[in-house]
Amino acid sequence: MALDGIFLSKIKDELLREISFGRVEKVHQPSREELVIHLRGKNGAKKLFLSIRSNSPRIHLTEHAPENPAVPPMFCMLMRKKLLNAQLVDIRQSGLDRILYLDFNATNEIGDKIKLILSIEIMAKYSNIILFDGDGKIVDAIKRVDLSQSAVRQILPGFKYIAPPPQSKLNITDHTTENIIAQIKTFPSKSLSSAVLSTLQGASPLTCRELCGEFGELYTDEVSDKGFEYLSENLDSLRNIIMNEPGVPFMLKDETGKPVDFSFFPIKQYGDRYRTEIKSSFSELLDEFYYECDRLERTKQKGQDLVKLLNSAISRVSKKLSLRQAELAHCADREKLRINAELINANLYRLEKGALFYDLENYYDENKPIRIKADPSKSPSQNAQKYFKEYRKAKTAEQLLTGFIEESKQELAYLETVADSLERADTQAEIDEIRNELSLGGYVKKKRGTDKKSSKALPPIEYRTTDGFRVLVGRNNVQNDRLSLKTAAKNDMWLHTQKFPGSHVIIVSDNREISDEAIVEAAEIAAYHSKARDAKLVPVDYTYVKNLKKPQGAPYGKVIYHVYYSVNVTPDRDKINAKLSKVK
Template identity: 30%
Template sequence: MRIPFDSFTLAAVVRDLQDFIGAKVQKISQPSDRTVVLEIYGGAGQAYLLLSSDPQFARVHFTTKKPNNPDRPPQFCTALRSRLSVSRIVGARQIGFDRILQIDFETPEGEHYLVAELMGKHSNLILLDGARKIVGASRWVGKHLSARPIQAGAKYVPPPFEPKPSLLTAIEGQDLRGLEGASPFLLRLIEGLGPGGLAKIQDAVRTGRYHPILATGHGAYPVSVACLGLEEQAKPSIGIALEQHYDRAIPAAEADALKTSLRGQLQRVILAREAALSDLDQAISAGEGAGKWQIQGELVLAYGPGSAEGSHSLDAWDYAGNPVVIKLDPDLSYKENANRFFDKARRAKARLSTVKDQRERLGQDLLDLLAFVTDLENRERLGEVRAMVEEARARRWLHKRPAASTKKEDRPFEGHRIRELLGPGGVTVLYGENAESNDYLTLRVAKPNDIWLHVRGSISAHVVIQTGNQPDKVQKESLLFAAKIAVQNSPSKHSGYVPVDYTLKKYVRKPKGAPKGTALYTHEKTLNVDLDRQS
């Protein structure tokens, strides 16, 4: 059961504020976008008054903690300091029995008012001058967003609520629903208190005598809520009770929101891994069928001389003596058709070892991801969830989202044939499958501090290791993996010992007017790849 910051709670805070009428404002801080803290000093001593228009945790209460100050004060903080730095609190009142507080200040330039409207997502803190014109706000509201805009220089207009009878003037037995200040929680409490429950609430507001409690995990309230079955602890003031509650509630809510966001991102990565594994399984199946292409090529060579030129198929018998029909390209000779099958077999064999390695790596990564998500479900503390976000980022499961583009892309990399692999250490390796894709990868996709690789002195795919601007953290195993990709996508793939250059992409350029796929580079280092030893 959630205990809200309602009109009854605000009434208790206003009562505490009366002890600081006449207090001087010594310092003004704004530790977050929607929260300000006034350091005040008066007859009751020094105190910190926190006012927040947070849409989830709108509240006002005294706090014992000195607030942090950002390096550059936000606009609202600047407005408060310019108007209230030399001021004194001369009044504090609740507007009706609603969730609106007005604090009156006396300044050398005349009266000013700080209005706290504590109404969920519509909450706001508004600073008014003596003419009740708006001079600052924690949240500006334009005319296109509301019929009641909050804009600098405009006359302050209270929220457009229909006038309602107040809960404070109600009588026993009256229907309390819809009355001013009658929150659902307060009505439930009045019912739980039994006969005389309404009078007890009214008496507390009238006399200012409250008995604040903290119900851990639920909230803080000005009077006991034990009749609702909640365990509670008495606290010396409503400020201390509220502070202790929000010290737990806000980090818990942040942890939950961060956890939800992280879970969603990881689920998307899991789906991507599962799709990639399915594609790799198909590629492995095709690679393991390389023998079929080899046999078909041999049969075409054996039976092709007797076939008619321009045939679409060839009747033959396989090595087991079974009749087979082999589809041919009618525009090719039988020798060219045979070579087409042999090329297919060679390509499938050449890719098989890399694809199997990639399948194993991606499969393990998926298992790690699933275990990580399970572990995430058991984390509740904000610090633990933040640590898991950093771990996920370090393992390259999280990526910065690119800025939204007005251009609609139906396919990755604008349709260019660029493949993506997962390398050792979780690095992402990209390579182009043709000259145009190489150009796009090098000139449009790769970042300045990504690592770029190419077979030395020969034609090859452009290969890029995405480094996240940390190229020094890329391990040699990842470099060798990427270098092997460059070799396997070059005419040197059947050679035994191939040099591969690598450098940072910022040292790579394309000469003006050069053919697609051409690149010049400097600051390179060289790796020697022996495919026979690595297979």
Template identity: 30%
Template sequence: MPIDGLLLNKLIREAQIFEGEKIRNIYQPVNDEVLLQLQSGFLLFVLKNPSYLIKLESKPNMPDTPQNFSMFLRKRIKNAKIIKIEQLGLDRIGYIELSVIDETFELRNYKLYFELMGRNSNILLIDEENKIMDALKKGVSPKRSIMPGAKYIPFYKREYINILENENLYDLNQPFMGFSKISKNLFYEYIEKYDYISFVSEFLDNLNVYTFEYNGKKEILAFKPVNFKYDEFQNPSEGLLNFFELQSMNSRFLELKKRLEKTVIKEIEKYERLYKKLKNEEKEIREIPDLEKKGRLLQAYLYQFKEKTDFVVVEDWETGEKIKINLNPLKTPNENLQVIFKKVHKLKSKEIHLKERIKITKKMIDYLYQLWQSIDFVEDIETLMEIKEEMIQEKILQDKTKNKRRKRSNSKPYEFEFNGFKIFVGKNNIQNDKITREADREDIWMHAQGIPGAHVIIKTNKKEVPMEVLLFGAKLAAKYSKGRYSSKVSVDYTMKKHVWKPKGSKPGMVLYNNFKTLYVEPI
């Protein structure tokens, strides 16, 4: 449900506590948000859908470089005194009246209008002549111009009825000001159970807001939803924060997950292109013996060929066969011989490093697929932040907070209990390393064979692990692997003492031996 005019009324009344205070600073946390820092708190305007204003006790994270609109507002209204904060009727529009001494030491009176209308939301600074000084979103439409110097016309329909000022409310066809469809329906339920006078009295008497379930969705309302179970909050900002908390975390989680996944896929594509290139070079390396032989034969029979030609045919003295040697017709046979020797030397020099590069690149691809699998499986923001931290450490993701101390996440692995045995499953590479490193030597370590997946640890407590427990652990390893949709997955298991991490290996990457294999269906 969008934030309607009734809820905005209570948010504005709550914000009126800032009247008489000065604006200490102005920020833009993101492009469509404006934050006023006041003497006793913060006032945040969110200018996207849903749009609202909210009173905050502490400052949210800010970008290092201020954006243009916040810089303009700082120049014009920093240190301005708030005279009053008002709503226009019950609509989703209001203003903050300001008084400030400008750079010429003249007293100026401005109005900072906020239009909180979903995707059409805006915030504008208006001068004493009711002209637009600047706006977050500029544009021209048939009804009005939002450009500096234009006369400001509020996006406000005066003909709509303000229910706080009009008692003739029983005609359902009347256009009410500031109502959403849901709040209008619930308003009629309220006055049917009680009456209009009670509604107005209760509405104006407090700032309470209510969250409740409506058609399977969580909604927020500025008055009591009489036929629903609800949670009551004594101030609207607290209720709004509660209402948006899950939505905000989900949005942040999905946005970060998508960004990390996109980055990893891009890295996989890059390294797979490199791997393909190296494998093609490896094919050239296999040609060294043949190329050397042709070089020796051409050298032996060089005295027979003086003219430029595109090929020569010579006899292989080892087999007696005729060998055709293709040449560059623009070069002499002797020059072609030098080209062959140079190519052989170059390929032999490359051979020394090529195998190691192929090995390193293959390991990187395996690691990236493991990382991708971890991102795909992640279910909570804490684990996702650990993956982000890992990607920064591995130089896959750029660290934009080099000079800031990052708060380390401390998420926990999945924990299961089966027939008296505890089983841990890593949610990401950092956890995979941690649970494997901290396992006892006799604990059972499990992993899906040959595919990206989680490490699984069965805590043995030095007891023999029954087959049904091993099978359950194997099913978990299959479930939390790339093979989770397969009908059968091969899962290797061994004691932790047979698992080791090679020096310099990537997070989550280990080697193991003395293992057995189970074939299971994922849970």
């Protein structure tokens, strides 16, 4: 569900309760499309998160503030200059438009009291964060818009702030149900849910479908009086929720625990397809819903060069592997070359130079007749030697290609594990460790001065099972090697997804017998920290650390084992992130 104007009104009410009259302590800009404002007020310290990403624009309080860049962007520096120590006095919304205005009482450079307004406009790819003063003069915007981008509305420092043009829709809080129904009926050629969407201000497609129920797919002029009565009742209920109730943060999740939709009122249109969870706040709901999507997007931005490099390397190695496998298939006919040579040698007494082919009996195949191509410029003996030479060449090529193919398979598997680690990286430090790993493997040139500024290695991710066992998870291949071969004790349990790239996972035994429950929970963690995290049933191998071996010359993260057991699990992100308490 897109964050619609009605949902935004509930966010506004929640923010007013939580951060109203709070003072700005810090301002951070994790990326070019995100802003985090730290406020302290009557409810303690809070982090206000604003995002204008085209696929997830929103505003809410957060517990998972993204990592900040080493050097703050210019817009962030300006925001600090203007808003530090400012007091948030009000949050406004024009009707049910997807725009919030945050009113601040601030102090300028000479100590005068001034009013500053920070607006967040949630409009997909046109979303923006704009700071302007009490006279409506724009101070700056996170995305500037000049005349070449818009002839209607320029957003530049010094320009007058003009709100986006309003849509010709009805605000449910300002109009009667009868007026709204009459407006809906002016769209006879649209389905009922589409007509509601074209009529109601601030309502998303999900909300409109829920309002229409089973009548939503009918054309408006086909809807019966009963259908409009049903819609009228739901419109009255929606108006009451907007004006008189705080709303309830509903989240829908699939069977793997992945969030798929959210709303401020119960959603029935999916039936039993998804399970419903009620969150403690709208901010918590949005924080969880968008976390994974934003994490992948940030990783893509921060490690864009590594993503491109890995994709290129994987493509190159895959192509090389395909070519070598094709060459190996061509070598499969080498025995035919040997047989041709031996048959010619066995019949030298009756063969003459100058023939284009030899018709002989194949004593390897019940003396069936065989025609062997010959070079007329060579003698029968020379033709036999030619076939022997081609046979030896093919045999040597097969031996070499078999080794080359195995090397290519290992390299491809290694690169896929690195790509998986990069996809799951949360912080710049994790991306830097992956970059260092690739430089050690010769895939990336090492930057000058990196040896002097060697940062402390990150610890493994740590969980704790319900019966108290510590579970350690490697963040990348270098850490996987260190965790499995140096950190772990011989009687600790090692786990890894079967045939999927993923992290090495260790259950720390502490000289205790590891329970079956702990193994299953650790297997779920291993599945979650792998390429198969969204799969329904994932096979996970487990064995004692003492059974692991590192082949000589093997890439980082590569171990072998022959004694092991397997368990099939379904990675449930809720269970992993909540029931199994994450330590680090």
